[in-house]
Amino acid sequence: MVSVGRHPKIKLLAYSEIESVSGYVGNFKVHVRRKPRYVDESKCTGCGNCASVCPIDVSNDFDHGLSTRKAAYRFSAQSVPGAFAIDKKGIAPCRAACPTDQRAQGYIALVKQKRYADAYWAIRREHPFPSVCGRVCNRNCEAACSRGKVDEPVNVMGIKRFVADWAYKHRDELPNMRNKSIVGTPFQHKPNPTGKRVAIIGAGPAGLTVALDLVRLGHKVKVFDAQPEAGGMIRVGIPPHRLPYEMLDWEVHQILDEGVELQLNTWIDDIPGLLKKKNLGGPFDSVLIATGAHVAKKVDIPGKDHPDNWLSLPFLKQVCLGTPPDLTGKRIAVIGGGNVALDCARSAVRIGASECRMIFRKPKGEMTGFEWEVEIAEEEGVTMCGATMFKEILLEDDKVVGVKCIRTEYHGYDAKGRILIDEIPGTEHVLPADIVIWATGQGCDLSFLPEDGSVKPVKSGIDSDDNMMTSLPGVFVAGDVHRGTTFYVVDAIGEGHHAARSMDRFLRGEQGIREPILPPKVDISEAEVRARLSRGEASLAKRVLIRTIPLKERYHNFHEVDLTLTEDEVLLEAERCVRCGTCAECLECVAACERGAIDHDMQESHEELTVGTIILATGFRDFDPVRLPELNYGKIPNILTAIEFERLVNASGPTNGKVLLKNGQPPKSVAVVHCVGSRDARTHEYCSRACCMYSLKISQLVHEYAGAEVHEIYRDIRSFGKGYEEFYNRTSKMGVHFYHGKVKSIEKINDYLHVTWDEAFHGQPDTIDVDMVILATGFEPQADTAQVAAQFGVSRSRDGFFLERHPKLAPVETTSEGIYLAGTCQSPKDIPDTVAQAGAAAAAALSLMDQGIIALDPSIAEVTTARCAGCGQCVSACPYNAIDFEKGAAKVNGYLCKGCGTCAAACTNKAITLIHFDDRELVAEIIGLLAVEPLPV
């Protein structure tokens, strides 16, 4: 195999499927689909670093399930080519659902192995703020989680938070825990500086994501923000009881550590100036606007302009920057039903509010805020006033005293997406309040845009093309300010990645949209999830829930309410992942590969080969003894098929070549059962030929290596080849016992396997008790033989194997000219026969090639033009499109015509005929045949 792999004239297309074959001998067109192996064969040295870091274990096909292998693997130690491959079914649903492209299955797999530092870097690769999304995410991943089809989705957010908190706790040791770049290989560790400068306005999640991505690509980045702290809305909009800042600040520092420059307290209002002028560190080659949506809005109702009407965002900013107002004894009304309103209400409760109500139009079950958070807010003392429309802020003595409300009825949305709400007359009531906090939506402050309109705004934000570029070349936009409405942190980060890719292309002068083409998403069915659970590939445990701090500890402070999962809990939860994509895409292999051979975005490719001859050597399938219930294979341990035994006894096998029972002890006695799946009317009528001899070899091995007593139960010993009978005699003399009969049953009695058979000589049942049974399984045609036969135009014999043209005179040829057979795809055979047949097939193919010319069959169609009406019936009838028209008459292309004669049968006028099967010849033959009187039977 190695010499085949090295031969300069042999091109080995491993990991490939033939899609279709067309053409004819000497000129076959073979369409090959090359499956992505995600490893560049030409770079891979087969060192196995990728497998050593791979966190995914799967059952090893090569060892027939007797051992496990990694998702990054090599089929066998002797594989040619020796390159590794990655067993990836596609992109896991959690990754596909996440706007940031977060590889959740990847870091969960690493957590499972307690590789928390690696998991942290796997998260940080796409996500600069793990602590944030471990706490306040909308969790698209969990909605998409396949595990949710069976019970509850994996607690992805909880796992992420654990990793983020673990990393923060170990922040001092963290840089020493890993010597590989988070971008990938050491080659990419320090990107070449491009000399391009980028200014980013706004240090929120979108802006900082772009900053980090561009720095990693070799650009120089400077970020400006008007606020005194970096982080944007996640720093000044989410109160600390949900999101503590120390960790966010640390994460911002990590971004700065990678080379991003940050300038706070700076309001930018001259965008064209950034591109031209030298102040502020410019001129910059490109600018990103990521200023967010920091203007809270009110609804126009009477009384809204009284100073005790507060806006949500300034209020939250005070809370977040550690200077909250004192609300002791105040009655608060929060208007709005979203997450911002919940933040305001829960903050108000913490700083002394005596009563806090949330007033919103939709009923409680339909509100925008997360359901779980509504429950917590109620627990903390917030009153939900759902299905209530606020009509007026009531004032007395220039003081707010309450909100005049009316009950509503909700009817969903109409086709245009407008909300349908009716007010119920006669339900007017007043909800008391001293202070009203407005949380009814946010907008963007666009006052900084250039006055000349060169950066074009749209209704609620800034317009952009598909590449996120605004109407001013070089100026890009991302985040809230792009769409103009509030959305989740992950969406901002996702837009940031998109903008960063576009800006990178812009800075390098590349044109057009070139978003990465990803492998297809994996979609596994409920049945498949259940199957994986039953195979023990994931734990059956219930989802671990997030615990919270006691209620009484939540007042007069902003302690975080949700608790981190413990290490035990997180390991339990990580075990629940069903590993949809097999490969988890943690990209540890990318970092481990010193040759940079791994490409997780590799696409499947198609190749068309032009070949003169084809040899089919598709092999056989081992008979599955599960089909014979009396043998109890798969139900009782220590019953092996011959191939399984071969793996066991192999030095590179699961037991390093030791013959061991399941309990780790060597067997004292072994039975070898012949003719399993062969010479049996229930399965296959034919003899599989090779099993007798390999059974004898197995007996010798067991006898020699394990020193066990060996019993062979055979039907007939067929030792037909050269030296075979001698081998049989030698085995017999070694002390192997032979019994003639057919095995009736194998049962487990006490610690022994009780084998029963009908002894053929005396006709009585006979039994034996052994430790291990080896089944000499027969040969079957491959499962897709019919499909392959149809593809290549090859016939099959009754047993399902490919059919040779003639059993004696053309044993390697097929009925299709130029297609030859070799090995067990033609019939069961042993290695010497296979090698002999392969040599014959090669010689047959070579003799054709050596001639360099192909004698065409003289029997092709011919047209008598004078008779041809040009009606085209022959053209419709021809399977090969070999007939054309010339001057109104049919004309046969002699190279394409294969001589089937279908045209001659179709022609009404018999203007077209087949040479050697001409009508006159056939009619004469018929007349001649009919002239003979039949013999009486």
Next chain:
Amino acid sequence: MYEPRIIAFLCSWCSYTGADTAGIARMKSPANIRAVRVPCSGRVSPELVMRAFDQGADGVLVLGCHIGECHYDTGNHRAAKRLPILRNLMAFTGLEPERLRLDWVSASEGERFSIIAGEFTDAVRSLGPVHWRVSPEMKHADSRLLAATHETIPYPETDFTSKTDGIRQKARELLASEQVSCVIGYEVSRRGRTRPAFIYKPEDAGRLVWNPDCTNNLTTYLPSKLRLIKGKEPLKPVAVIVKPCDSKAINVMVAENQYRRDQVFALGVACEGIRAPDGNLQTRCVTCQEAVPVVCDALVSGATSSFIPRLSSYAREEIAELQNAEPVARMEFWLAQFDRCIRCYACRQACPMCNCPVCLYERDESTFVGLGIGLNEKRTFHLGRAYHLAGRCVGCNECERACPMNIPIGLLNQKLAEEIEAAFDFRAGLAIAPSPIVTVLSGEYKEG
């Protein structure tokens, strides 16, 4: 016991090898089977099968590769389409359908070959020899004898002057504007017969008429008028007056490359039906389904026809009656009909589909049929012609009308049209499409 003679057409790759396999395995096959090796079951033309029966075969067995395993990709698909149609035609004319069998035997199925050969021989043996006789009383039977109560519809009284005027006016326009070189229409001869007319000058357009006797299918003349100058395309198209039934022939002929659609100007007439010599409506008009020509470039003015579809297309009682008769009776009936044939070829000449440069049945080489007027030869001519029209005949029935011996040829064509519609959901001439018998089966073909 009668020992039948059976011709077996065996495909070279599967069935012939399969027969060989049977031999190698020493399985028995009856000696009645005489094998003719052909490259593919698709090579077996219906003419060869008919020829075998003519020459005294009692049964014909056609064996090919299983569907999907054809050495020639789809050759056996064509056999699977043609031969059942032929079998139905033969059954309709009195040969037992069991005498023709199409089946599949792969190269490895020696046993299957042996079983099929045995079964088929037994079946044919039990049928005995083919009944090739006509009883004396049938010899003089009239073609309409079978149709006991054939519904006759008197010809409706209508005014034809507006249609005649419309035709003349349009013909004048077309010729005067030199849009067409010729208008093919009808005129009344000096002896009062309505006959085809070829008008080249606008001033002659006044000769054209429309009346109840405009029976000829004028599209028959199109190929010759369009090939006026040999090897050179005529400069202008030809206009032709078409009835609904005639017009469909244009679609078939365009599909068969006889002319281009733009070379023909179809001047349609929404017809009331054509009168038979007995004053009633012609049979084809009784079963007509189209009020307006399918192919039509202009409809003559004043052509608001009061047409009502009368009977379903294939409701001719004769077909049903023959179907119900015993095979022997059917054979006697048809042999009696064919016996009257004088091989004048009037049917062929009237047919727009009969466009072969030299008719297969009028050659002196006698490959498929001799030139004589033996019953066998006449029968072969009519069955062969009927098969050639399968999937092509548009049902204008001019062949039957033209026959001086009153042979009900139209029955054969209609029967086959019915079969084709049932098998392939296809009616000839409704669109420009080749006959489905020559094209590949679409979709899944189910064996057995």
